[in-house]
Amino acid sequence: MTSPNLTVPAPTITDRHFVKPLLCGPGPSDLLPSVVEAMSKPILTPICDELFNVLDDIRSGIQYMFQTRSKTVLAVSGSGHLGMETIITNLVAPNETLLLASRGIWEERALSIAKRRGIKTVVTKVPFTATFSLEHLERMLKKVRPTALFITHGDSSTGTVQKIEGLGKLCHKYGALLLVDTVVSIAAVPFLMDEWEVDGVYTSTQKALSGPPGISPVAFSAKAE
Template sequence: MGNDFFGQIDPPQRLLMGPGPVNVHPRVLRAMAADMLGQFDPEMTAYMNETMALYRQVFMTDNRWTFLVDGTARAGIEAALVSLVEPGSKILIVRAGRFGLLLSEIAERIGAEICTLDLPWGEVASLEQIEEALRTHRPQVLACIHGDTSTTMAQPLDGVGALCRTYDVLSYVDATATLGGMPVKTDAWGIDVISAGLQKCMGGPPGSAPITISDRAAAHIMARRHVEAGIRSGDTDNGRGARIGSNYFDLAMIMEYWSERRLNHHTEATTMLYGAREAARVMLEEGLEARFARHKAGSTAMVAGLRALDLTVFGNDAHRMANVTGVWIPEGVDGEQVRQRMREDFGIEIGTAFGPLAGKIWRIGVMGYNARKQAVLQTLGALEACLAAEGYAARRGAGVDAALATCQHGLWQ
């Protein structure tokens, strides 16, 4: 069969306009082609320090402990939860979509006592609901999703950190789908731990999970490490079993690796660090406010175009993410057939849905490198053509015209 039986990788070109991953920024791809360095090479550790400094700005924080967890965004989620939550301790999880349910699954594997604030898919929790749940359950940790791509809704977080401090609760937020596209105000919101990923608004590939940790949360994580050491040495009779149930995702160990001590924990994913560093550089050169405005303008144009095609947008405008839009599949239209036509005829991918929304909505992302006027217009034009091919009476040209009109009103330059 020969060594080239499968041939070299040569994927088809796609415009990825689903809920993620999205097309990687060319500068990030170029950065990832740079040569390897040893993990303790002074140039490499300098890049690590620079990456921490860059992501403090991205997370809008002064947190000393701001770094990368090697792995996809879910690696950051698991590292946060396994390091914050002890077996038998109580965690309160806000669940209004698929990824809130994921937090529950991870917490269950840890052996936590799980309490939930459950909402219908497409709704968000009010501060009053969160406070009532905190008062009722008295958890040690509150966990929620900032932007849940399964519902395309963004959970308001202003005031959540202050509530958690009032009730002496540590707070964790998954910002995978929003970091780089919506403000993630770590310090202003008072959130203790936030983790994310590169593959959405940051315009990078999956494989690295930026994370930021408050001094308050870091002290809790390090205290667990010290109790564990005491248990092993016989210096304490604390029987809570504080061992962090993972070596790879033990944030205390990873923090020591990223500290000045450089205690070896794993071999840093050099290429991913290069990509994460460049993704942050691209964002900061653009400017935070300009970046957020670009994503908001793209979402506004997409929503205007979808509505001009007489499609119904999913959810409440007040809480819709600025980078992912859900749209109801018209009655009598085969949603998967439309997605297939878009992929095969136009090279464009849009997303399907999960859970109670499966087969009912499409999810269209306007994120990172793809939050561009041309990408939005191409997607709307292709969707119109594919809907028409499936017998839907779309008003030809209306979607593109409506999206362009948002540019004329100054929403997109």
């Protein structure tokens, strides 16, 4: 952009050369070469026929990632927090009850979202380094009878992994949906949405998926629909 009337100088940051870091934190992670290559491809517009093929590929990829045959999968443009808000606000209505199995900071974020939505909340806790037993969660489901149970599969602050297998069946036994945060765990440890009867799940691209930040894949079960 050139004009004699420009008084604000152009930024110099575009001329800087960054040394490639080795990212070993909880996120963002290093991008795979295939991801970098894909991001360099031309931009498509909504009227490009090829865009529909790309969208089909995205849907198939999300189904594979979560191991689900559900057709209700989407890539939300936003952080993992937006994915969290997407499943909570779409599956639990104001004045309904959400049971939060809290063992880290992410359930606290879910609690904040639920309260802002006018959702009734019940919190059950274990120490940050511990995980929940199915017996404990069944007692809470039987006592509270919530609309849904929210739980985190993996916790980035402690490195612990919560057992999800068997929990979906327990939730459905007591008329509740199962909502799972897999931001840390997807692509790091196995996750089987259909087999484990999970109703709402989300993740984020910048951790074990080795993608750029800003996309939150989400999936809903047929029961949740």
